[in-house]
Amino acid sequence: MSSSPKPLEVAIIGAGFSGMMTAVQLIRKTTVPLSLYLINDKYEFGKGPAYSTTHPRHILNVPAAKMAAYPDQPNHFLDWAHQQDAYKEMDKEVLGKVFLPRRDYGRYLVEVWAEVLAAKRPDTAVQIIQDKAVDITTAEGQNKIELASGQTITADYVILATGNEPPRNLPVSDPALYDDPNYIGDPWNNKAVENLDPDRDILIIGNGLTMVDIVIGIMDTGYRGVIHTLSPDGLAILPHRYGYISYSKLVEEVKAPYKLNDLYALINKHIKVFKKSGLSPEPVIDSLRPITQKIWQGLSLEDKQRFMKYLMPHWNKIRHRMPGHMYDYLMQRQIAGGMVVHRGRLLNMTQTSGGLSAEILETNTDTPIKLDVSRIINCIGPNTYVSQSLNPLLQRLVSKGMLHADPLRIGMQVTDHWTLVGADGQEIPSLYTIGGNLRGLLWETTAVPELRGQAEKLAGEILSKATNV
Ligand SMILES: Cc1cc2nc3c(=O)[nH]c(=O)nc-3n(C[C@H](O)[C@H](O)[C@H](O)COP(=O)(O)OP(=O)(O)OC[C@H]3O[C@@H](n4cnc5c(N)ncnc54)[C@H](O)[C@@H]3O)c2cc1C
16 A cells, blocks of 8 residues: 655644735745644734724725735735725726735735635645744754643644734833833733723824824724823824835945945935925835845845934835824814924833833923823834744743844844854754744845735745655
């Protein structure tokens, strides 16, 4: 009797967009029997914190025409959206420029998954496991994954697609504050805006896109209090306003080898031309996107460190913009007094008999102010330093020396083909990662336009490695 060959076993830990789309690409591309394990906790399969929201006004920050799940089918999402009842009547070109609700994108991903499963080879097996991975042991080419439930999974290859981590906690005099139900450390938890006292003020720490989500989430609840927000730059977030401009002159002039000073001078030259015409620099910076990763990889570590110290806030301000109508809403809310933006830094947060209190030092002042609020929501952005991760799996891998931070502490130390490098400097060839965990290597590795290409590349890399041994 002939026995069938052992299938290639791949386990993906985390099934947000990156994990799910890597699975999709493995299923589409495999030419050998394949067993896939998708281990995911906390969020609905495929959606992660970004697309799990059910709020109709939580919208994509990338226009529909750029949100296809497949790199080789650029209109895939737009075509899907145009077939939906809600958007059928719309001019397709206009629809492509619209920032659609993220919950619609979540529905699209559900359909992408269903379609791929329906067309899979009979010798491809897929198992979705709703559980938390807590440890990985690697020995003799096999990986054993331990789950919180006690179950174990073995696999030839493991992909860490663990995605966005909640923000790090800010230092306070009494850490008991972190257990207070009105201190929200994870702003993507739907509970962040539930059961708010409609007449009492709240404080949001951070002034980025997550803050915008929180404000939007509150807006339909009959809330009458004041929303205070705090960050060193105040409300620096910009609206999308130059969708009609596509600029190519800068990229034509950018040449390797890349040096930060030269790039800075060159970019400034182009920005000055824009400013002369009354335009701000966003299209100039956006035009670098196709080569941003290449430039980043060509910079010296010293230049990367200088970029992060001096230029990163300006870069982030230009790159992470919000849809224009959301911007208008925030402006109106400020004018009406329903939102107060504080420029400064947090000194402390304490529990009081009536709620929470925050001590703030506003920029250019010497005397701290106190804000008494019913809730404080931490929106300072995802924690990227793996040594301070709250994810038990990453904590365990760090403690075993299988995982450590890249030199900039913004992602994981990896090889150029995305396998982990342990604390001893040795590659772990069967352990891969994708998405935000590659930030140290790639810098811009957050949004769908980058992640869909990564999913395809990673699936191809694993399949060619597995079938060439
Ligand atoms: C609120 C928000 C809005 C966004 N909006 C957009 C947008 O409009 N357009 C865009 O292009 N990008 C957007 N992004 C960027 C977003 O990061 C990517 O689009 C994408 O969703 C990231 O997917 P991911 O799979 O890498 O990570 P995540 O979506 O974070 O998924 C990771 C998954 O892994 C699970 N996980 C982690 N550790 C374990 C473990 N130990 N065991 C089991 N499971 C685990 C998590 O619970 C989660 O389900 C947004 C991000 C956020 C946070």
